[in-house]
Amino acid sequence: MQDPDAPIACAEIILRGAKRKFLGWNPACPSQPTVLYQAFTLRQDESYLSVDRLSRSTCEASFARWPANLLAAASLHVGRVRDLGLRVEPRTQDAPDDPAHAGIVGLPSAHASEGEFERAKVLAIALCEMSRLLALRGPEVLSKLRRDYDQRAGQ
Numbered sequence: 001m002q003d004p005d006a007p008i009a010c011a012e013i014i015l016r017g018a019k020r021k022f023l024g025w026n027p028a029c030p031s032q033p034t035v036l037y038q039a040f041t042l043r044q045d046e047s048y049l050s051v052d053r054l055s056r057s058t059c060e061a062s063f064a065r066w067p068a069n070l071l072a073a074a075s076l077h078v079g080r081v082r083d084l085g086l087r088v089e090p091r092t093q094d095a096p097d098d099p100a101h102a103g104i105v106g107l108p109s110a111h112a113s114e115g116e117f118e119r120a121k122v123l124a125i126a127l128c129e130m131s132r133l134l135a136l137r138g139p140e141v142l143s144k145l146r147r148d149y150d151q152r153a154g155q
Contacts, residue, residue, distance in 0.1 A: 010079035017070030048103030057100035
């Protein structure tokens with residue numbers, strides 16, 4: 001059995017869940033949904049961004065553990081996250097039933113000063129740009145996104 005608190009290697013892939021309001025359309029490929037940068041910002045009460053280690057889980061298992069409102073999984077390469085000056089650490093103590101739980105640590109709060117807000121936004125955009133939409137929670141999610149997109153495009 002793997003030690004859940006073992007250091008996370010730079011080569012590992014992590015998953016970030018995204019709510020519907022943080023899903024949009026890729027301007028370079030309008031038929032392809034994407035995760036928006038807001039999915040990579042801290043909520044007011046958070047000290048780190050929750051992620052799952054793909055080496056300890058699968059997309060399906062993560063979706064099963066995540067709240068039902070997380071409809072997409074975006075992947076990030078740990079080494080690239082660290083290149084931004086952020087840390088990626090095991091956080092199993094915060095989720096004892098989730099051996100894959102980890103956190104991106106070092107993000108400023110978007111709810112602090114204007115300078116911190118700008119830095120938080122720059123880092124969130126950088127994380128978003130390096131992420132890849134890996135999976136959606138079922139085919140109905142893509143159908144709903146397409147209907148929403150078509151309705152907005154028809155207005």
